[in-house]
Amino acid sequence: MFKCSDIVELSPDKAVxxxxxxxxxxxxxxxxxxxxxxxxxxxxxxxxxxxxxxAVIEEILEPSPHRVKPFCPLHNVCGGCGWQHMDYEFQLEQKRN
Incomplete structure (x- = not known):
């Protein structure tokens, strides 16, 4: 369906x-x-x-209302805090589901 380097628009509906x-x-x-x-x-x-x-993000066309600025400057480097771009209550909700 897709090949590497294709650019597409989408809206995720689930945190994984x-x-x-x-x-x-x-x-x-x-x-x-x-x-x-x-x-x-x-x-x-x-x-x-x-x-x-x-896929990797090329551009955020419209941010989620649950998107926040991560408090750790290394959040996307070390791998220890990958959910920091989501507000905490939303993280808990996603982890329960």
Missing amino acids: YEGDALAKIEGFPVFVQGGCPGDRLKVKIVKANKNYAN
């Missing part, structure tokens, strides 16, 4: 492991690094196979 967000385009799963449910994003596909694709 390590702070990524899951969007589906025509039922095809796309995992967005650093995405937040409710964002409207322009993303670049960096990995694609027959079952899913991985």
Whole structure:
């Protein structure tokens, strides 16, 4: 469905492991690094196979109401706090579901 370096617009609807967000385009799963449910994003596909694709954010077209500025300057480097771009109450809600 996609190939590497494709640019697409999408809106993730679920937070997943390590702070990524899951969007589906025509039922095809796309995992967005650093995405937040409710964002409207322009993303670049960096990995694609027959079952899913991985993408990175090129541009936040409209931020989610749950998106916040991470308090740790290393949040996207060390891997220890991947959900800091989502407000805390929303993090808890996503982890319960």
